Amino acid sequence: MILLINTDLLVIGGGPAGMTAALKAAKKGAEVIIVERYHELGGQLIKQTHRFFGSKNEQAGTRGIDIAQGLTKEIQNMSEIKVLTEATAQGYYEDKIVTVSYQNKFRKIRAKRIIIATGASEKMMLFLNNDLPGVYGAGAIQTLMNLYGILPGKKVIMVGSGNIGLIVSYQLLQAGVEVKAVIEADSEIGGYLVHASKIRRIGVPIYTGYSVKSAIGESFVKGAEIIKLDRNWQMIAGTERFIKADTICLAVGLRPLVSLLIQADCAMAYVPELGGDVPIRDENLKTTNDQIFVAGDAAGIEEATAAMLEGEIAGLKAATEIGYLSKDAITESRRLKKELRKLRNGPISRNIRKGLSKVRGDDNVKKNRYSHLR
């Protein structure tokens, strides 16, 4: 049995961007369906026990878990929003229909506008035995530890000193796990220095200019061999050292999950600053497919605060285009864009700004390099 559901707006992904997008559009009157793969809304927010940065007006100082809870409640209270959990969007078809597997059935959803907020997947890193159980993505560690209250191990080596690596290290310490070291290939710490200082003063060493050469163990991690890197990130032979651990946590970056966007033939651009292939879009997050918007990490890897603002901007514009006009839509959209600009204005966002300059405007529109695969 294949069911066809009609709606105004389909939001794919119920993380921070998807939630704010759905809420914004629904508040303007649009009928919204959120399709979420997991069994609850919130995306990665539901694992973030730390207080968020950003503007106090945009929930800074609030823990991620509490932001997720607040948004989820708000969504549950809106009759305009229907949430399908444990539902996976499978494909986008030429007749502008999205197929979704839900409760062991294949459904079709036809929406006037679609916002793709599918988030990101973790990057893998090349080293010997990297497939050994005990080598986990940072998100997996957060899932086990912060959602289910299960310790991933007793001694952890963290690979990557970006915000995720530093924050997850702190969360491991809070759960009572020993963090043996944070390993960073670059010559400097990647994340916010306050996060680095926070784990350093608890006694976690941060090795910059180091990488993992191999994971040691037969059927499970027993440690890692780390090695010093030269300026060009080449391993320096003879500098290996062994660190005993039962877990190697990889926090080496995220890649936007864009398969649906590619399939929908949205023009894409490879932008390393944003984590990989991302869709070309305008200031309202509209892609080159007139029906489709993007928001959050699927548009480029950034903090959740930015994702939530992007969701609002896309949701507002989508609602307007569907026909839910409101007097204040223009000023509201301007305000949101201004907030987002302010957030990205600092030196820490230099790369984001550089990346964003590559995905806007007609000059950049290249042919979807996956088009031939369709």
Added chain:
Amino acid sequence: MLRKTGIPTSDDLQSVTPDKERLLEGPVAIIECFNEIPCDPCFYSCPFKAIKKFSDINDKPELDYSKCTGCGNCIASCPGLAIFVVDYTKNRLSLPYEFLPLPSVGDKVWGLNRAGKSICQVEVIKVRDPDKNDKTAVISIKLPKKYLMEVRHIKVGDPNE
């Protein structure tokens, strides 16, 4: 160097520490926030408007030492847990703490420096964990004067464990 190790240098610290005269007057906040990141809750937390309003949210916080009373309201507001209050008149330090078990008043615990090394025993003299702090407790400790600008974390129990 801070960007390599996570440990602020003395130059870094000097830029956020008031002069000796002010230190000797009474408690004052030390905001160990050294890079420009988009964040402003500390400004809203200060009841005395001692933290300057951010003209750009990415600015580093700027504290007016003459207005700061050392009340410590800002400590738990900082998402980076980077704010401490030192009091040279009473040899006290207040710091944020998000670990279990929480120490109790009178406990002797270990004082850790910015590199995580235990450098002295300290006495817990106050534990503030109100609901509004949302699980970031503020612990005040008494310790030798020479460690007031050194100790930045505490460890309950065996320091070598």
Added chain:
Amino acid sequence: MRINKHPILDFNRGKKITFQYKGQEIKAYQGETIAAALYAAGIKVLKKSNKYQRPRGLFCAIGNCASCYMAVNGIPHVKTCITKVKQDMVVEEETGKGDIID
């Protein structure tokens, strides 16, 4: 190993249930995923790679990768990291590539 006390989080675990893994009875809590329950029980190797028979465990735990596929109630290729565990579920290590079932 389960966390009982946490400085920030309260774990409101669901009802205690049991399920089967390789003929063994495993304890779990309602609401958690199969992979999480197995992990808590100390089972961290979930399958073997097809070609070289190398051990495989969790990797992403959010349903992106294929590292946690197992056969659940006879259905192959179940992403155990996003599938909730249920009373009396039969979870098996997957062998081969799985068959299409009716």
